Amino acid sequence: MNEPDLKQLEQIASRAVARALDLGATDAECTLAEGEEFSAGVRMREVESLKQAGSRGAGIRVLAGRNTGSSRTSDLSEKGIEEMVRSAVDLARVTTEDPHAGLPDPADLGAIQADLKLYDDAIEAMETDWKIAQARLAEETALSADPRISNSEGASFDSYLGVRAFGNSRGFIGSYRTSSCGLSVVPVAKSNGHMERDYWHTASRRASGIESAEEVGRRAAARTLRRLDARKVATQKAPVIFEPRTARALLGDLTDAVNGSAIYKHASFLTGKLGEKIASEALTVIDDSTMPGLFGSTPFDDEGVTSRRTVVIDRGVLKSYLLNTYFARKLGLKTTGNAARGLSGNAGIGPGNFYIEAGEITEGAMIAGVRQGLYVTELIGATANNVTGDYSSGAAGLWIENGELTYAVSEITIAGNLKQMLMDLNQVASNLEFRGSIASPTIMIQEMTISGR
Amino acid sequence: MGFSQSFFASRFGITERDLESYLSEALSAGGEYADLYFEYLATSSIGIDEGIVKSASQGVELGVGVRVLIGERTGYAYSDDLSPDKIRKAARVAARIAKGPSSIVKTGFEEARKHNLYPMLQSPHETGLAERVDLVKRADSAARAYDKRIFQVQASYADSVREVLVATSDGRLSFDRQPMARLNVTVLAREEGGVPQPGHAGGGGRVALDFFLGEKSPEYFAREAGRQAIVQLGAVESPAGEMTVVLGPGWPGILLHEAVGHGLEADFNRKGVSAFSGRIGQQVASPLCTVIDDGSIGSRRGSLNVDDEGTPTQRNVLIENGVLRGYLQDQLAARLMKSASTGSGRRESYQQIPMPRMTNTFMLAGESDPGDIVRSVSRGVYCSAFGGGSVDITSGNFVFSATESYLIEDGKLTRPLRGASLIGNGPEALKYVSMVGNDLKLDEGVGTCVKEGQNIPVGVGIPTVKIDRMTVGGTAA
Numbered sequence: 050m051n052e053p054d055l056k057q058l059e060q061i062a063s064r065a066v067a068r069a070l071d072l073g074a075t076d077a078e079c080t081l082a083e084g085e086e087f088s089a090g091v092r093m094r095e096v097e098s099l100k101q102a103g104s105r106g107a108g109i110r111v112l113a114g115r116n117t118g119s120s121r122t123s124d125l126s127e128k129g130i131e132e133m134v135r136s137a138v139d140l141a142r143v144t145t146e147d148p149h150a151g152l153p154d155p156a157d158l159g160a161i162q163a164d165l166k167l168y169d170d171a172i173e174a175m176e177t178d179w180k181i182a183q184a185r186l187a188e189e190t191a192l193s194a195d196p197r198i199s200n201s202e203g204a205s206f207d208s209y210l211g212v213r214a215f216g217n218s219r220g221f222i223g224s225y226r227t228s229s230c231g232l233s234v235v236p237v238a239k240s241n242g243h244m245e246r247d248y249w250h251t252a253s254r255r256a257s258g259i260e261s262a263e264e265v266g267r268r269a270a271a272r273t274l275r276r277l278d279a280r281k282v283a284t285q286k287a288p289v290i291f292e293p294r295t296a297r298a299l300l301g302d303l304t305d306a307v308n309g310s311a312i313y314k315h316a317s318f319l320t321g322k323l324g325e326k327i328a329s330e331a332l333t334v335i336d337d338s339t340m341p342g343l344f345g346s347t348p349f350d351d352e353g354v355t356s357r358r359t360v361v362i363d364r365g366v367l368k369s370y371l372l373n374t375y376f377a378r379k380l381g382l383k384t385t386g387n388a389a390r391g392l393s394g395n396a397g398i399g400p401g402n403f404y405i406e407a408g409e410i411t412e413g414a415m416i417a418g419v420r421q422g423l424y425v426t427e428l429i430g431a432t433a434n435n436v437t438g439d440y441s442s443g444a445a446g447l448w449i450e451n452g453e454l455t456y457a458v459s460e461i462t463i464a465g466n467l468k469q470m471l472m473d474l475n476q477v478a479s480n481l482e483f484r485g486s487i488a489s490p491t492i493m494i495q496e497m498t499i500s501g502r
Numbered sequence: 503m504g505f506s507q508s509f510f511a512s513r514f515g516i517t518e519r520d521l522e523s524y525l526s527e528a529l530s531a532g533g534e535y536a537d538l539y540f541e542y543l544a545t546s547s548i549g550i551d552e553g554i555v556k557s558a559s560q561g562v563e564l565g566v567g568v569r570v571l572i573g574e575r576t577g578y579a580y581s582d583d584l585s586p587d588k589i590r591k592a593a594r595v596a597a598r599i600a601k602g603p604s605s606i607v608k609t610g611f612e613e614a615r616k617h618n619l620y621p622m623l624q625s626p627h628e629t630g631l632a633e634r635v636d637l638v639k640r641a642d643s644a645a646r647a648y649d650k651r652i653f654q655v656q657a658s659y660a661d662s663v664r665e666v667l668v669a670t671s672d673g674r675l676s677f678d679r680q681p682m683a684r685l686n687v688t689v690l691a692r693e694e695g696g697v698p699q700p701g702h703a704g705g706g707g708r709v710a711l712d713f714f715l716g717e718k719s720p721e722y723f724a725r726e727a728g729r730q731a732i733v734q735l736g737a738v739e740s741p742a743g744e745m746t747v748v749l750g751p752g753w754p755g756i757l758l759h760e761a762v763g764h765g766l767e768a769d770f771n772r773k774g775v776s777a778f779s780g781r782i783g784q785q786v787a788s789p790l791c792t793v794i795d796d797g798s799i800g801s802r803r804g805s806l807n808v809d810d811e812g813t814p815t816q817r818n819v820l821i822e823n824g825v826l827r828g829y830l831q832d833q834l835a836a837r838l839m840k841s842a843s844t845g846s847g848r849r850e851s852y853q854q855i856p857m858p859r860m861t862n863t864f865m866l867a868g869e870s871d872p873g874d875i876v877r878s879v880s881r882g883v884y885c886s887a888f889g890g891g892s893v894d895i896t897s898g899n900f901v902f903s904a905t906e907s908y909l910i911e912d913g914k915l916t917r918p919l920r921g922a923s924l925i926g927n928g929p930e931a932l933k934y935v936s937m938v939g940n941d942l943k944l945d946e947g948v949g950t951c952v953k954e955g956q957n958i959p960v961g962v963g964i965p966t967v968k969i970d971r972m973t974v975g976g977t978a979a
Contacts, residue, residue, distance in 0.1 A: 092574075092773070099599050100578040102592065104565065104853065121561040123582045132562075140558040143631040147554050202775050202896075237775050237896055246775065246896035279897075281973075284743035314551075314654050315690060315698050394559050430892035430901030434921050436690060436700045441923040441975050443892070443901030460899050462923045462975025464742065500742035500925075500975040 055212060055224045058083065062216035065109055065130050070218060072138045074111035076152050078217035078352065080392050081107045081125070085210045089177065091184040092203035094192075099177070108393025109133055113141040115150050121393040137393075150395075152352070153374040157384055158221045159355035160348040166341040168226040171256035172208055175230070180206040183232055183262045190266025191236040195274055202246060204234035204266075221353035229254050229344070232262060234269045240277040245459075247272035247427070252484065254342050272426065275447065279459035282448060282501045288422035289463055289497045290415060290449070293480060295425045296405070296489035302433035302440070303334070304400045304487065306467065307361055307369075309376035309387075311435055318438035318468055319367060327367045328471035331408060334362040336371060338386065338401025345402035345486030352388040352396045359385045361403075373398050404488040408477030412491040415476050417452040423499055424449055425463065438467040444499075461501040470494050505613065508677040509665040510540050514584050518611055521669040524568065525607045527593035529671055532602030533570035533577065535837070536593075537811060540566045540584070540667040541852040547660035548631075550638040553646075558631070567852040568596040571834055575599050578855050611675035614668075616807040616814050619800045620708035622681050629711045634659050637711070641687050641720035648728030651735065653698075654690035657720070659683070661711065668812030676812040682803070682959060683709050684947065687723045691731035701731030702905070705946030707803045707961075718946070730887065730906055733918050740907065740922035740976025746882030747924060747972040748875055748910065751943035753888055755962035758793050759863050759951070760891040760900040761928045762786075766820050766828070767846075767858040767953075768835035770895050777898030777929050778826065786826045787932030790868055793821040795830060797845055797861030803947040804862035804961035811847035811856050818844045820863075824932075832858040850956040857953060864963030868938025872966040875937045877913035883974050884908045884915050885924070898928035901975075923975040931972065939966030 062079040069077035085103040089096065107130060108121035118140030122133040188204035207230065214224035231252030238245055249269035251260040260268075291299055311317035319327060338346050338356035347356055352374055360368045372380070373388035373396045389399030416424065429443035445459040465473075473495035481490040510516045521538060528536035542564045549557040563582075566589055570577040577599025579592040641657035661683035668676050684706035692698040703726035705718055714720060749757060762778075770776035778786065787793070797806050797815030806815050811833045819827045831839065832847030835858055848859040876884060884907060891902030903923045908915040944963035951960040 096575055096599070098576040098578065098855065100576075100855065101595050102578075102580040102853065104580070104582040106563075106582075108561075117557065119557065119559040121559075123563045123565065129562075136560045140560060140631065143548075143555065143635050144558045145555040147556050150556070200774055202773065244775065244777065244896045246894070276897075314656075315692075316654070316700070318697075393561065395557050427894075429894055429899065429925075430890065430903060430923060432889055432903035432921060432923060434700070436698050437920065439921045439977075441903060441921060441977075443899065443923055443925045443975070445894075445897075445899070459897060460925055460927055460973065462742075462901070462925050462973065464740075464922065464975050464977045466977070498742050498975075498977045500973055502744060502973075 055214065058212060058214035059216060059222050059224050061107065061125060061130060062214050063222055065134055066216050066218050068134045069109060069111045069138060072134060074113055074138055076112040076218045077109060078152060079107065079109045081214045082392060083212045088205055088207045089181045089184055090203050090205045091181065091188055092201060094185065094189065096181055097203055106392050107133060109137045110393060110395065111137045111141050112150060115146040115148055116141045116144045117150050117395060118144060119393040149375055149378045152217055152219050153354050153384065155219055157354045158219060160223045161339055161356050165346045165348060167254055167346060168228045169255045172228040172230050173210055175208060175256060186262035187232055187234040187266040190263045191234050191270040194267065194270035197238045197240055197277065198236045198270055198273060199239060200237040202235035202237060207231050215353055217353055223349055223353065225348050227254065230256060230259060232259055232265050234266055236269050236273045238273045238277055245273060245276040247276055254344065276445060276457050279445065279457035281460050282458050282499060284500050284502065286496050286498055288419050288493060288495055290422065290424045290491060290493045292424065292426055292491050293482060293489055295428050296492045297487050298428050298431060300403065300405060300489045301487050304403055306435045307371050308398045309370045309372035309380060310398050312370050313376050313379045317435050322367050325367055326365050328362055328365040329475045330365045331477045332362055332365055332471065332474050333406040335406060336361050336401050336403045340402050343402050343483050345400060350386045350388040351390045354384055354386040354388060356401065357386045371398050371400060400486060402483065402486050404481065405477060405490060405492065407479045407481035407490050410476060410478055412478045412480050415478050415491060415493055416449055416454060419449045420451060422449040423458065424454055433467060440465050440467050440470060461499055463497045463499055465497040505675060508667065509542065510667045522607055522609060524589050524593050525669065525671045527590050528568050528570050528597050529605040529607055531597040532600040532605050533572045533597060534605065535571040536671040537569050538566055538669045539810060539852050542665040543662060545662040547658060548634045548638055549658040550642045551656045553642055555635055555638065565852040568593045569855065570596045570599050572600045574838060576834065576855055580853050607671045608673040611669065611673050614674050614676035614808055614812050614814060616676060616678065617798050619798060619805050619807055620681055622710050633711060637685060637714055637720050641685065641724045644721040644724035645687055645689050645728050648725055649691065649732050651691045651693060651732065652689050652728055653692060656688045658686050670812060674812050676808045678807045680806065681708050681710055683711060683713060685714055685720060685723055687727040689727045689731050691735060693735055699731050699734035701727040703727040703730065704948045707801050707947040708805055709801050733906065737918040737920045739978040740919040741974060741978050742976045744971055744973050746879050747969045747974065748879060748882060748884045749964060749967045750884065750886035751939065751941045751964060751966050753945040753962065754885055755864050755945065755964035756888050756891050756902055758865055758964060759860060759962050760893040760902055761926060761931050762793055762820060763795065763860045763863045764893050765895045765898060765928050766830055768829040768831045768839060769858050771829050772835050772839055776895045781826050784826055785824050786929045787821050787824040788935040789824040790938045791821055791824050791932050791935050792866040794866065795820055795860050795863045799862055802862050802944065802961045803949060803959045806861065809845045809847045810849045811843065813843045813845045813847060815845035815861060830858045830860065832856055848958050850958055854956050859953065859958055860951060860960050862944065862961035864942065864944060865965065867940050867942035867965045870937045870939050872939040872941050875939055875966050875968050876910060876915065878937065879910045880912055882910040883919065884910050893928065899925065900928055901925045925973045925975060934970040935967055936970050937968040941965045
């Protein structure tokens with residue numbers, strides 16, 4: 050996909066917005082997206098699947114005064130766009146007037162001008178055979194790591210090239226390209242008649258940003274092997290250490306709790322807590338959509354507001370919610386540039402790069418300080434009730450005894466309340482890495498309920 | 503109705519000759535089997551929040567997926583443009599999975615037998631927008647009227663019609679028109695100055711708007727959401743550890759979906775990576791348990807006249823009197839396992855490769871009186887509503903989270919409990935089933951199953967069931 054494609058999508062967006070105004074809308078905003086996906090799957094050393102295709106889509110939201118209507122289509126022909134615009138204008142007649150509905154203030158509209166490095170030509174240039182070879186090598190490395198690994202759910206190499214364009218009736222028009230590639234493998238190991246699986250995954254917006262196939266295979270194998278011969282521990286209260294992968298999942302639940310929509314509706318336990326101490330001093334959480342090359346970065350959000358960096362929690366104090374224009378108006382605040390949506394509909398709210406700032410302690414030193422506790426490597430079916438803060442999840446991991454990782458544990462649950470868990474999150478390790486838009490180093494929660502035997 | 507009157511033939515002028523030529527292109531490099539999946543999806547949704555109808559949305563998606571199989575290999579490509587040159591291009595891309603001389607496509611199609619599970623009295627797109635707006639407004643007022651402590655209400659109504667056409671290189675042709683509708687209500691309640699508690703309810707199925715004008719009215723779902731939130735206002739911490747668990751009828755059937763269903767999908771078993779692999783004929787549950795997956799029940803959310811590979815759906819016995827009987831097969835797994843498709847090949851859209859999936863999964867009723875089941879428990883947990891669940895099919899460990907549960911003390915339901923997860927191991931958990939009620943109930947039609955990133959609608963059901971031992975993951979250790 051090249052510059053002319055971007056301009057073509059921008060033109061379709063501009064024309065759709067203009068057409069909506071012709072049909073009686075007072076404002077309109079249009080999103081277009083186009084993507085090409087590739088996926089190669091290998092299992093037990095043989096190619097298992099190859100998938101390659103592209104698709105396009107458009108969505109529009111119109112305002113007729115304070116009433117809104119939305120529609121979308123996969124047909125970008127002139128006729129398809131016309132039908133889409135008409136449908137949205139018609140729908141605006143059935144909705145109710147909403148005093149806070151509207152487009153962003155003109156002063157908020159804009160885009161980061163610096164190159165965010167979201168697109169890499171080298172991904173487009175990757176050869177199919179090379180991608181298959183990477184998946185093969187990752188799986189081969191995992192399969193040959195240990196005799197107990199004799200099966201696999203396969204390895205896959207995926208790549209994606211995308212374009213997104215957005216325009217509105219307040220003069221904003223913008224577009225950007227993204228690319229990504231990723232490699233993952235899922236080995237299966239067996240011991241004493243019981244099987245376990247785990248995985249490792251690497252992904253980047255740059256061709257050179259992913260880990261080597263051997264590294265992916267080795268890490269997947271090591272993770273799978275350490276889950277074998279798991280025991281169920283006794284029900285108890287104990288410290289729980291979340292390694293980066295599980296910490297990231299827990300942090301994902303926190304993004305819902307600081308979402309301005311939930312805050313406004315009293316559907317978050319953090320409603321009304323702005324400026325208050327809600328977490329341990331060890332915890333600083335940042336949302337930043339401007340970090341070059343990362344998955345959570347964009348030049349502008351999904352309603353055309355300039356991307357930015359927001360301190361969400363500063364040493365335990367709640368500094369900001371994540372907001373779009375609508376909920377900022379509802380709450381009497383300013384948007385944080387976190388509007389998110391698919392192609393159409395009213396914008397929701399989503400994080401950019403949302404992460405816990407690294408601490409000083411090493412993960413090893415953190416584990417060494419625990420007499421009896423759980424090191425969680427997998428969360429299954431985690432449920433966070435953001436209204437009450439109640440949190441409960443199935444878990445698997447390693448048991449810590451006298452500062453050392455010992456045997457594997459599984460078929461247990463960990464539970465607590467997020468309000469207390471944030472206060473008890475008293476240690477943050479130094480191992481922060483960005484593997485997706487949500488990132489966390491290893492963290493420790495002083496006490497949770499572990500349910501087992 | 504014959505093919506010539508079907509949606510894709512009449513609207514896009516697609517002929518049987520066209521389908522044959524696309525399939526030939528797909529097999530031009532020697533694949534063993536190819537199929538085409540044409541899809542046209544029209545959706546609409548409407549939402550109310552704070553008493554304001556804030557959103558109304560419509561959408562149209564269209565495309566075709568081309569699949570080529572050779573041995574264990576799958577080639578896949580799709581196009582969102584139905585022009586012949588774009589479909590041929592996709593077919594050539596999918597064909598690349600094979601490397602050899604072209605294979606012959608059988609000429610002439612035979613229309614697949616199919617059920618008539620969801621005759622539509624009224625097509626969603628023939629319904630006026632005003633009637634849909636009325637549904638969410640009624641839900642909003644009923645929820646607010648239910649109890650003064652309810653202070654937030656959101657309701658939404660979404661419906662869709664999917665037109666599909668499947669053509670295969672072995673000469674099968676099928677087409678179907680698949681409706682889906684769903685009404686959802688979410689409320690928040692609180693005591694003066696207290697902590698809010700949520701309540702959710704919803705339902706629907708392969709039905710149209712008229713379904714919600716009867717017993718399953720907006721008021722019905724609104725009252726249920728309200729009741730749940732009010733009950734939770736008095737909830738206490740859930741216990742932790744192994745104990746007796748009683749599941750109420752209906753939606754708690756999600757236990758079967760997680761504990762058993764996923765582990766019996768043939769792709770995992772063909773590869774030997776499921777905790778149930780190679781265990782057909784073995785006792786994996788108490789003799790009281792018979793578990794069925796049936797995609798041929800009228801109007802249910804998980805039902806289909808034909809699956810997404812053009813095979814008619816059917817009633818599949820997974821576990822009979824505790825003994826593992828069969829797997830859920832799609833075309834690929836059936837070819838490789840020398841078995842027949844069980845009508846379980848499903849996909850989220852034309853952009854996705856089909857996989858063996860569940861439809862409506864439930865346990866047959868037993869003989870116990872539900873009241874007797876609860877009275878038989880001196881201390882345990884009774885769960886009547888769940889949020890969702892997950893499973894690791896390799897270890898067999900599954901988790902599901904209760905959104906409405908009660909402590910059982912001396913044979914009576916006493917205090918409501920705050921959310922807790924239940925965890926168990928698939929091939930073991932059902933061995934502890936000691937009583938099965940005579941009150942089988944299917945869920946209201948809200949289930950969505952996610953596998954490898956593909957979302958599909960499913961149903962579950964279960965009678966009241968007593969499980970003597972299961973780990974409850976509360977906070978009160």
